[in-house]
Amino acid sequence: MKLRICTWNVNSILARLPTALQVLAKVQADVICLQEIKCESERFPRLELEDLGYHVAVHGQKSYNGVALLSKHRLEDVRFGLPGDESDIQARYLEAVISHPHGAVRLASLYAPNGNPLGTEKFPYKLAWHQRLEAHAQALLALEEPLILAGDYNIIPRDADCYDPLAWAGDALFQPQSRAAHRRLENLGFTDAYMQMDGRKNQYTFWDYQGGAWPRDRGVRIDHLMLSPQAADRLRSVEIYREARALEKPSDHVPIFADFAIGGS
Numbered sequence: 001m002k003l004r005i006c007t008w009n010v011n012s013i014l015a016r017l018p019t020a021l022q023v024l025a026k027v028q029a030d031v032i033c034l035q036e037i038k039c040e041s042e043r044f045p046r047l048e049l050e051d052l053g054y055h056v057a058v059h060g061q062k063s064y065n066g067v068a069l070l071s072k073h074r075l076e077d078v079r080f081g082l083p084g085d086e087s088d089i090q091a092r093y094l095e096a097v098i099s100h101p102h103g104a105v106r107l108a109s110l111y112a113p114n115g116n117p118l119g120t121e122k123f124p125y126k127l128a129w130h131q132r133l134e135a136h137a138q139a140l141l142a143l144e145e146p147l148i149l150a151g152d153y154n155i156i157p158r159d160a161d162c163y164d165p166l167a168w169a170g171d172a173l174f175q176p177q178s179r180a181a182h183r184r185l186e187n188l189g190f191t192d193a194y195m196q197m198d199g200r201k202n203q204y205t206f207w208d209y210q211g212g213a214w215p216r217d218r219g220v221r222i223d224h225l226m227l228s229p230q231a232a233d234r235l236r237s238v239e240i241y242r243e244a245r246a247l248e249k250p251s252d253h254v255p256i257f258a259d260f261a262i263g264g265s
Helices: 017-027 046-050 122-141 176-188 193-197 242-246
Strands: 002-009 031-035 055-059 067-071 074-080 093-100 103-111 147-152 223-227 235-240 256-261
Touching: 002 017, 002 103, 002 147, 002 223, 017 046, 017 242, 031 147, 046 055, 055 074, 055 093, 067 074, 067 093, 067 103, 122 147, 122 176, 193 223, 193 235, 193 256, 223 256
Parallel strands: 002 031, 031 103, 103 147
Antiparallel strands: 002 256, 031 067, 055 067, 074 093, 093 103, 147 223, 235 256
């Protein structure tokens, strides 16, 4: 059996609902992790997505942030928020178990802090958030189950994941501390799905709305599917759906999706 899992920073689900529905129909994923939905949970277009056959879990926030999980299979053990700081009310993390008939998969949709501008409290918050993610990820690895941490990490892992490293040298996404946080996650045992299956240069997931970034292909790769060893063993393919960036009223991110073998197939 195949399980297709997709992650996408939709950049406001309400503002882009027709485009989002078009993209979801094209991708045909079993599970979709959405980020930056930019609406409270009560305003999320649950009915439109349930009509597509999805179970829906939402961790929303007014005007900012927000994550959601859509699954063709039951969602169990749903957890809202990243552990480690009870004072953090930003809606950036949602975790659940996908109850597939041929085997369960634990999955998180995450929207990591941007961290800009440098020199403000936003960058320390970014680094502290990633430290919490690392601690939680380490605890989840102890369960020894297929685990996928999917979302907008707001980190450019390598020079090759950026059209021009010099242009991003002063950005929080490209700082040594940010990239080190991503490497620590890999050092725990997580695999970047894209790097496992492809890893070519100039394959991006984000193009800014400004400066003609999309037509000039001035993008970065900041949306990642990070896999536990048990999930990495089941990975069969990865694709970045670039065409979504050319649609009417697009998000500045595009989906990345992966196919996994499940149930021993």
